Amino acid sequence: xxxxxxxxxxxxxxxxxxxxxxxxxxxxxxxxxxxxxxxxxxxxxxxxxxxxxxxxxxxxxxxxxxxxxxxxxxxxxxxxxxxxxxxxxxxxxxxxxxxxxxxxxxxxxxxxxxxxxxxxxxxxxxxxxxxxxxxxxxxxxxxxxxxxxxxxxxxxxxxxxxxxxxxxxxxxxxxxxxxxxxxxxxxxxxxxxxxxxxxxxxxxxxxxxxxxxxxxxxxxxxxxxxxxxxxxxxxxxxxxxxxxxxxxxxxxxxxxxxxxxxxxxxxxxxxxxxxxxxxxxxxxxxxxxxxxxxxxxxxxxxxxxxxxxxxxxxxxxxxxxxxxxx
Amino acid sequence: xxxxxxxxxxxxxxxxxxxxxxxxxxxxxxxxxxxxxxxxxxxxxxxxxxxxxxxxxxxxxxxxxxxxxxxxxxxxxxxxxxxxxxxxxxxxxxxxxxxxxxxxxxxxxxxxxxxxxxxxxxxxxxxxxxxxxxxxxxxxxxxxxxxxxxxxxxxxxxxxxxxxxxxxxxxxxxxxxxxxxxxxxxxxxxxxxxxxxxxxxxxxxxxxxxxxxxxxxxxxxxxxxxxxxxxxxxxxxxxxxxxxxxxxxxxxxx
Numbered sequence: 001x002x003x004x005x006x007x008x009x010x011x012x013x014x015x016x017x018x019x020x021x022x023x024x025x026x027x028x029x030x031x032x033x034x035x036x037x038x039x040x041x042x043x044x045x046x047x048x049x050x051x052x053x054x055x056x057x058x059x060x061x062x063x064x065x066x067x068x069x070x071x072x073x074x075x076x077x078x079x080x081x082x083x084x085x086x087x088x089x090x091x092x093x094x095x096x097x098x099x100x101x102x103x104x105x106x107x108x109x110x111x112x113x114x115x116x117x118x119x120x121x122x123x124x125x126x127x128x129x130x131x132x133x134x135x136x137x138x139x140x141x142x143x144x145x146x147x148x149x150x151x152x153x154x155x156x157x158x159x160x161x162x163x164x165x166x167x168x169x170x171x172x173x174x175x176x177x178x179x180x181x182x183x184x185x186x187x188x189x190x191x192x193x194x195x196x197x198x199x200x201x202x203x204x205x206x207x208x209x210x211x212x213x214x215x216x217x218x219x220x221x222x223x224x225x226x227x228x229x230x231x232x233x234x235x236x237x238x239x240x241x242x243x244x245x246x247x248x249x250x251x252x253x254x255x256x257x258x259x260x261x262x263x264x265x266x267x268x269x270x271x272x273x274x275x276x277x278x279x280x281x282x283x284x285x286x287x288x289x290x291x292x293x294x295x296x297x298x299x300x301x302x303x304x305x306x307x308x309x310x311x312x313x314x315x316x317x318x319x320x321x322x323x324x325x326x
Numbered sequence: 327x328x329x330x331x332x333x334x335x336x337x338x339x340x341x342x343x344x345x346x347x348x349x350x351x352x353x354x355x356x357x358x359x360x361x362x363x364x365x366x367x368x369x370x371x372x373x374x375x376x377x378x379x380x381x382x383x384x385x386x387x388x389x390x391x392x393x394x395x396x397x398x399x400x401x402x403x404x405x406x407x408x409x410x411x412x413x414x415x416x417x418x419x420x421x422x423x424x425x426x427x428x429x430x431x432x433x434x435x436x437x438x439x440x441x442x443x444x445x446x447x448x449x450x451x452x453x454x455x456x457x458x459x460x461x462x463x464x465x466x467x468x469x470x471x472x473x474x475x476x477x478x479x480x481x482x483x484x485x486x487x488x489x490x491x492x493x494x495x496x497x498x499x500x501x502x503x504x505x506x507x508x509x510x511x512x513x514x515x516x517x518x519x520x521x522x523x524x525x526x527x528x529x530x531x532x533x534x535x536x537x538x539x540x541x542x543x544x545x546x547x548x549x550x551x552x553x554x555x556x557x558x559x560x561x562x563x564x565x566x567x568x569x570x571x572x573x574x575x576x577x578x579x580x
Contacts, residue, residue, distance in 0.1 A: 191415070195493070
């Protein structure tokens with residue numbers, strides 16, 4: 001990381017921490033949503049690196065949310081204990097499914113993902129144990145040393161910690177040899193094979209790390225939502241997650257999903273006065289963005305910043321700015 | 327003992343027999359060329375050796391061990407690397423990053439070390455980097471090492487393909503048309519480098535259409551036609567073999 005990047009990150013962190021004092025309680029509520037959606041986007045973007053589009057996001061998100069909601073409600077378990085239980089469940093169940101899907105390639109993975117997402121929603125909706133389509137009812141708020149997280153800023157900070165943890169872990173993976181192997185798989189399967197990358201194993205690791213954080217995002221969702229309901233974890237929400245990543249910028253596996261989630265979550269909120277037309281306007285806005293910014297919002301900034309830097313002579317040998325379009 | 331032995335290898339695509347009862351034995355330290363008209367099954371043989379395609383029959387032995395049916399990454403681990411006919415590169419990555427990726431099997435510190443970027447991981451990464459620099463120098467890629475692979479001219483891309491294979495530290499290197507599309511200067515340089523790679527003790531099998539190159543660098547040549555071996559021998563023998571001339575030019579009396 002360069003010095004400028006470190007400073008920019010520091011500023012961003014300060015802004016993120018200061019936000020509860022700067023925005024209205026309503027906006028903060030949307031930001032809390034955005035944190036969840038960002039984590040979902042991070043999982044999608046990370047798995048896209050190994051050339052797999054995942055449409056099972058909502059499934060593992062739901063596993064985390066239901067684990068936390070049911071355990072807290074039915075057994076009075078501490079929120080913090082439900083976190084690892086939800087995450088481990090998502091990883092283990094995921095592992096069983098992916099063991100069949102991943103060796104069979106991208107198309108099978110994609111189909112398994114869709115089916116899993118739909119099946120898990122049905123399961124939570126139709127089995128009484130999970131509370132049916134109305135959900136299991138009011139979930140208690142998490143506590144820490146007998147202090148209950150009830151205010152919006154508290155819940156926001158709780159999410160911020162999760163999100164930052166997710167970013168750090170993904171960043172470490174992306175910048176290690178493991179990340180290099182992931183990139184290799186994503187850019188050329190056959191070449192990756194020929195240099196000895198065990199494609200199935202590396203894809204599996206990537207997807208399971210995603211499952212871990214998806215479940216975490218689910219537990220967090222259960223912590224701030226009044227209740228969890230199957231309708232939230234629809235197949236459509238998995239599609240939305242893909243849009244965050246595309247709108248944010250496909251080549252930015254960390255910042256892209258977060259920017260995309262912010263933009264796409266906030267557009268509908270500012271269209272409340274035109275409620276009936278909101279989905280149409282939102283869709284149109286997304287299409288326009290994709291046409292004029294094929295590399296996403298960050299792709300646009302990318303070009304600008306790099307042109308500016310190169311004019312100022314700041315780009316070193318490694319900063320050749322052009323990326324081939326896909 | 328031969329380093330690589332194919333024994334009665336068969337490959338069918340539906341009803342088409344692409345490789346038929348092929349016996350091939352490559353001695354350690356040799357440069358072996360595999361030639362033949364288009365569609366003779368040369369690239370298929372490479373795909374069978376590297377496990378990209380499963381064989382329909384026969385066995386492949388490498389270094390005395392049966393490698394038939396192993397997955398491609400396992401075969402790579404045994405010491406067989408290849409460059410591709412189409413330019414497969416990590417196009418978005420720089421030349422240096424491409425070669426570093428090639429060190430996937432070597433210079434490993436273990437997943438935990440790599441994730442936490444411990445001293446051990448940094449050390450192995452340093453080692454990979456210095457060896458990558460050595461390959462970059464050897465393959466003449468120094469001026470372009472920070473360029474994106476996708477932006478390179480064709481000649482450099484071919485050289486990069488071979489460099490990635492070299493980073494796997496192979497015992498056997500399979501080169502699929504290494505000089506195709508190169509200008510004469512680039513070709514001469516590539517031929518020189520292939521000879522130098524052999525001097526490092528790496529056995530090489532080449533598929534190539536440029537006959538001057540083939541005659542210049544091969545120790546032995548194997549000729550395929552319609553998936554069958556029709557001749558094998560020294561370059562001088564192959565040049566005058568009537569069967570080979572017929573396969574390439576067609577029979578005179580039809």
